[in-house]
Amino acid sequence: MATTPKYLQIRERLMERLTTMTAETALPQERELADEFEVSRATVRQALQSLSDDGLIYSIRGKGTFAAADRISKGDSLSSFSEDMRGRGLIPSSRVLTTEERESTPTVARALELEPGSPVYYVERLRLADGFPMALEELYLPANLFPKLLTLDLSSSIYGVMGERYRIKVTAARQRITALNVSGRTADLLGVPARSAALSVAREGIDARGRLVEHAVSVYRSDRYDFELSTRRL
Numbered sequence: 001m002a003t004t005p006k007y008l009q010i011r012e013r014l015m016e017r018l019t020t021m022t023a024e025t026a027l028p029q030e031r032e033l034a035d036e037f038e039v040s041r042a043t044v045r046q047a048l049q050s051l052s053d054d055g056l057i058y059s060i061r062g063k064g065t066f067a068a069a070d071r072i073s074k075g076d077s078l079s080s081f082s083e084d085m086r087g088r089g090l091i092p093s094s095r096v097l098t099t100e101e102r103e104s105t106p107t108v109a110r111a112l113e114l115e116p117g118s119p120v121y122y123v124e125r126l127r128l129a130d131g132f133p134m135a136l137e138e139l140y141l142p143a144n145l146f147p148k149l150l151t152l153d154l155s156s157s158i159y160g161v162m163g164e165r166y167r168i169k170v171t172a173a174r175q176r177i178t179a180l181n182v183s184g185r186t187a188d189l190l191g192v193p194a195r196s197a198a199l200s201v202a203r204e205g206i207d208a209r210g211r212l213v214e215h216a217v218s219v220y221r222s223d224r225y226d227f228e229l230s231t232r233r234l
């Protein structure tokens with residue numbers, strides 16, 4: 001009778017344990033797991049590697065191995081980050097990192113169909129779900145549409161502020177998803193090791209009157225977030 005390889009048995013036991021662990025908490029060290037399960041460290045390493053390959057855990061060099069959060073899928077309805085997170089039972093929040101008025105660069109001007117150099121408000125925020133980093137978001141908003149925006153509290157929903165304060169509702173959007181690796185400040189803010197894979201989503205939000213009201217670039221941790229798109233043959 002074929003026996004299940006040792007590392008798969010350890011993997012099973014670790015998977016059971018993961019179901020009781022909160023996301024982002026550390027697993028015991030390799031050596032401790034080897035003692036506990038009475039197997040070699042090589043077997044533990046193999047089990048951990050296979051869990052990591054499946055995205056159930058992740059390691060940070062020098063720090064240890066951690067339980068991964070369940071991945072969040074974004075559907076194809078037009079929603080804000082806050083709605084997205086709430087819809088999944090998570091509490092959204094933000095750390096506002098930068099707010100300033102800028103002259104639009106050619107790229108931003110093209111995205112918002114403005115004259116290059118026209119004033120835009122720039123808002124950079126770290127978006128969190130249940131207190132854990134999910135995305136780093138940069139927003140550019142035409143200054144003429146949102147007078148005094150930067151005097152407001154932008155740590156909750158910008159779409160909320162747009163609707164309540166300016167009566168502007170994003171009703172359609174153009175989106176572009178690209179893959180990238182994050183390093184340096186971005187990786188640090190997102191709480192991932194350098195060169196981690198991430199998803200960058202650029203959105204141009206259009207309001208009910210057909211105006212381009214936002215250009216946003218959100219860089220999501222790809223271990224915690226994915227996009228789901230439905231298509232139909234016409």
Ligand code: 16G
Nearest residue numbers: 080081082157158159160201203216
């Ligand atoms: C999402 C949007 C972003 C929008 C933000 C508003 C994508 C790719 N981007 O992150 O364009 O500015 O939501 O969220 O979906 P808020 O209302 O929670 O601040």
